[in-house]
Amino acid sequence: MDRSIMRETTKDFVKYYNPKLNGELRLDTNTNPLGSNPAAEKYLKEASWNLNGYPNTYSDGLRSSLADLYGLDIDNIIAGNGSDELLDVTFKTFTNAGDKSVFPVPSYVLYDYFVKLNGGVSAEVDLTDDYQLDVDAMLRQDAKVIIMPSPNNPTGNCFRTKDIEEILSKSKGIVVVDEAYGEYAKDSFIRRVEEFDNLVVLRTLSKAYAMAALRIGYAATNKSLADMMISVKIPYSVNTISEGAAIAALKDQEFIRKSVELVNEQRPKLDAELRKLGFETFHSDSNFILARSPIDHTELVSGLKTRGVLIRDFGSKRRTMNCVRITVGTEEDNRFLLDKAAEVISGCR
Ligand SMILES: Cc1ncc(COP(=O)(O)O)c(C=O)c1O
Secondary structure, eight states, X not given: OOGGGSOTTTTTOOOOOOOOOSSOEEOSSOOOTTOSOHHHHHHHHHOOXXXXXXXXXXXXXXXXXXXXXXXXXXXXXXXXXXXXXXXXXXXXHHOOTTOEEXXXXXXXXXXXXXXXXXXXXXXXXXXXXXXXXXXXXXXXXXXXXXXXXXXXTTTOOOOOHHHHHHHHHHOSSEEEEEOTTGGGSSOXXXXXXXXXXXXXXXXXXXXXXXXXXXXXXEEEEOHHHHHHHHHHSOTTOSOHHHHHHHHHHHHOHHHHHHHHHHHHHHHHHHHHHHHHTTOEEOOOXXXXXXXXXXXXXXXXXXXXXXXXXXXXEOTTSGGGTTEEEEEOOOHHHHHHHHHHHHHXXXXXX
């Protein structure tokens, strides 16, 4: 059957990134190279659950732990099945069919998907040449929702705090600061949600917390917006097992400190070695580096895959031509990647 049977607003959708895996080193998803979160793993080994009972409707235990961590109130927090669920909830809560939402280009590829999934219209505004926000151009869109990741994916850099503050004060819409990589950055808006009437901050346990498999994300916002969002969110969307593991993981802040330290140590080394191989690298405040390849990006990515390393290809997209995104790994991971990249590059010359 042809796709005309589909809903008008989703009939052009294509499947998301879903590589066939064969034991490769994964430097393509910006997860934590130290492996599974140890406190979450310990919890999973030792705990038992009543599988016959529903989870707590809105994950109150997890929300309470998050509130304690950030000096917020439980009513400032919404927990979800990955921060992707909270993206969906944001557009479901605040946009009507046909409403405009604005995000920068390049940024997280799924924003466009979630806007359209909810019947909205995407307005894309290019970042400036140094990958910062074009504040005036974003505000001119007069959008219902303005959304941006900081640190930005795929460029890796943080946006200037004063630019985000200007957007917050001048926009009549909801402003979402997606801090999926917030643990790696110096600045954050998460403790400031009660300062603004229109700020939503998104976070995830998929990256620094090393538990992407369990799908936990959360939003922090003022109590009034949080009440709207939580009443739209699907009840029980966070399962009991993931919630328990997340609460355990939040208690082990030493693991997060170690994980951030590893990235701070390894990122400049990886950056310097990539430059020696002929890559142009871009400034990162996160656990990955965007780099322009010295050879054709498709040859680099497929050559690395054949040699056992996955990195993410952004090379066919307008503002990241011939670029790839590489997760910062352990010293050993990075050495393996660099050796294999050197092989692929010399084979092409
Ligand atoms: C900027 C950004 N936002 C949100 C997400 C979604 O994360 P989660 O695993 O919590 O759904 C990602 C994942 O890559 C991301 O890069």
